[in-house]
Amino acid sequence: MRSRFYFLPLASFVLPGGPAYATVYLSVEQAQALMFPGATFQPDSRTLTNEQAKAIEHTSGVNVRSKQLKLWRVSTGGWFIIDEVVGKHEFIPFALGLDDSGALKAIEILEYREAYGGQIRETDWRKQFVGKQPGTKLQLDKSIRNISGATLSCKHITDGVNRLLATYEIAIKESASRP
Amino acid sequence: MSIRVEGLPVADAHRAIDAAFEEIAAVHRLMSFHEVTSDVSRLNAHGDRLPVAVHSWTLDVLRWALCFSLLSDGCFDASVGAELVDWRLLPTPPGAVRRPEGSWRDIEVRPDGKVQFHRPLWIDLGGIAKGYAVDRATECLRARGTSFSVVNAGGDIRVTGRHAEPIGLDTGPDTQFTDARPVIELKEGSIASSSGHRQRRWHRGRRCGPHVDGARRTPAATDRFVCVIAEQCVVADALTKVVMAKGADCAALLGHFGSSAHIHDPGSGWRHLETALEAE
Numbered sequence: 001m002r003s004r005f006y007f008l009p010l011a012s013f014v015l016p017g018g019p020a021y022a023t024v025y026l027s028v029e030q031a032q033a034l035m036f037p038g039a040t041f042q043p044d045s046r047t048l049t050n051e052q053a054k055a056i057e058h059t060s061g062v063n064v065r066s067k068q069l070k071l072w073r074v075s076t077g078g079w080f081i082i083d084e085v086v087g088k089h090e091f092i093p094f095a096l097g098l099d100d101s102g103a104l105k106a107i108e109i110l111e112y113r114e115a116y117g118g119q120i121r122e123t124d125w126r127k128q129f130v131g132k133q134p135g136t137k138l139q140l141d142k143s144i145r146n147i148s149g150a151t152l153s154c155k156h157i158t159d160g161v162n163r164l165l166a167t168y169e170i171a172i173k174e175s176a177s178r179p
Numbered sequence: 180m181s182i183r184v185e186g187l188p189v190a191d192a193h194r195a196i197d198a199a200f201e202e203i204a205a206v207h208r209l210m211s212f213h214e215v216t217s218d219v220s221r222l223n224a225h226g227d228r229l230p231v232a233v234h235s236w237t238l239d240v241l242r243w244a245l246c247f248s249l250l251s252d253g254c255f256d257a258s259v260g261a262e263l264v265d266w267r268l269l270p271t272p273p274g275a276v277r278r279p280e281g282s283w284r285d286i287e288v289r290p291d292g293k294v295q296f297h298r299p300l301w302i303d304l305g306g307i308a309k310g311y312a313v314d315r316a317t318e319c320l321r322a323r324g325t326s327f328s329v330v331n332a333g334g335d336i337r338v339t340g341r342h343a344e345p346i347g348l349d350t351g352p353d354t355q356f357t358d359a360r361p362v363i364e365l366k367e368g369s370i371a372s373s374s375g376h377r378q379r380r381w382h383r384g385r386r387c388g389p390h391v392d393g394a395r396r397t398p399a400a401t402d403r404f405v406c407v408i409a410e411q412c413v414v415a416d417a418l419t420k421v422v423m424a425k426g427a428d429c430a431a432l433l434g435h436f437g438s439s440a441h442i443h444d445p446g447s448g449w450r451h452l453e454t455a456l457e458a459e
Contacts, residue, residue, distance in 0.1 A: 001368035002343065003408045005441055005451065007361055 186326025256393025310416025
């Protein structure tokens with residue numbers, strides 16, 4: 001048994017919740033600042049049409065649960081999206097940053113409430129998504145390292161990323177040149 | 180409540196975690212003060228009139244409770260259910276006629292494995308059953324071959340295996356750490372913490388929380404934050420109650436179990452209680 005006591009700057013990492021734990025959430029603003037330091041964010045939320053939702057489902061192979069797209073334009077270029085996926089018992093809200101070519105820049109888990117699967121918060125696992133282009137279809141075990149014990153969450157986050165990359169192609173890209 | 184594991188193929192990991200959750204649920208069914216069919220409720224209802232047969236796990240926990248009572252001179256006392264009912268932190272057991280006045284010394288675990296109370300008692304095992312459940316869940320995971328596990332039952336946490344796990348401490352709304360949070364990094368051990376600040380209430384002009392000094396039958400300080408680190412979670416859980424009540428006087432008791440504590444009192448800051456045994 002070994003223990004060490006120290007003070008850690010806030011917002012360093014997310015920990016499970018309970019009286020001896022405080023769950024440290026990443027707020028939307030903190031995720032924005034992390035992904036696009038110094039930028040400002042213009043809300044550009046939109047509702048997908050039925051046709052768009054169907055096209056996204058067809059391209060990504062993932063069900064579109066909600067047609068509400070929580071989207072921001074980033075002043076320094078790119079897009080910021082808030083979405084959520086379903087774990088075994090709970091939703092997992094996460095943030096996705098795209099650069100201005102629609103390639104995945106970063107992904108941050110905002111809140112993790114799940115019976116098991118905390119590993120998806122680890123930086124190494126999330127790094128695997130960075131740089132994936134629209135049109136790429138990610139597959140567990142092939143392009144994404146799975147984590148023992150966290151499979152349901154890994155698959156759902158992978159599905160979420162696939163769905164949002166397809167969403168960029170179908171519903172965001174064409175408006176990129178608009179002011 | 181959460182469980183994380185490493186070192187197993189996915190399907191086995193899911194099965195192991197399900198089995199571990201079932202251990203925790205089973206402990207709750209046996210020892211909940213609120214469930215009428217639990218061993219605890221059956222004991223509280225008629226343990227003073229006839230010997231009651233209980234599950235072997237309940238016997239385990241009662242033996243632990245008696246051990247902690249003996250070593251803490253009664254500061255730890257499972258019979259404080261009566262005070263917790265007075266302070267409205269627990270409901271009156273159904274069908275109860277009179278408020279009991281006994282203590283831990285009235286609990287007898289008989290050689291035949293049945294339990295008898297020598298005076299009416301309301302025992303509450305909530306103080307250690309959660310820690311015991313975490314230990315059982317951990318053993319269950321280990322038996323199934325995990326190389327690393329973290330079992331977290333509402334702040335009672337046990338870590339086993341190859342990684343050190345960082346654990347943030349929630350010291351409550353009165354102690355705001357605005358730029359840094361206290362963290363314990365734990366390897367191969369358990370941690371339990373007080374949560375009194377979340378359940379404080381007033382009773383007859385006195386502020387009461389869920390931690391009771393069993394010897395004095397008074398509420399322990401509700402402004403204090405305590406966390407105890409021990410090998411077994413049942414020990415960390417129980418000693419938290421004693422350190423809440425007795426503070427720095429607990430060094431010898433902590434040493435007996437090879438454990439240590441971190442205490443925060445408003446105005447005094449942090450203290451680390453450990454003995455030479457634990458520091459090795």
